[in-house]
Amino acid sequence: MQPIGSPLSWSVSGFHLLPYALASVVMSIGVKMLLVDILKIRAFWLLGAVAVTLAATVALSVLRPAKDCARPWCADPSCPPAPRPN
Secondary structure, three states: OHHHHHHHHHHHHHOOOHHHHHHHHHHHHHHHHHOOOOOOOOHHHHHHHHHHHHHHHHHHHHHOOOOOOOOOOOOOOOOOOOOOOO
16 A cells, blocks of 8 residues: 555645545435435446536636645645735
8 A cells, every 4th residue: 555655645635625525425326326226326427427526626626725824735744834914
């Protein structure tokens, strides 16, 4: 798991909204699995919703960087906080 862990940790720290998108993707897939007999959702539509969710989250993370770090792209946990305006 180590070779995939480093790029994955960078992507999560680089895009601060990505954990919310991943949670919504996992929940939507779980809901589809639970309601498979009641509600027929085609895999094509679910895949499209996943792609749109991830793309929108990455775009929003780039357009609105995290406010608590001076360098939101920094993967280092010891990243200094942003200076507060007086």
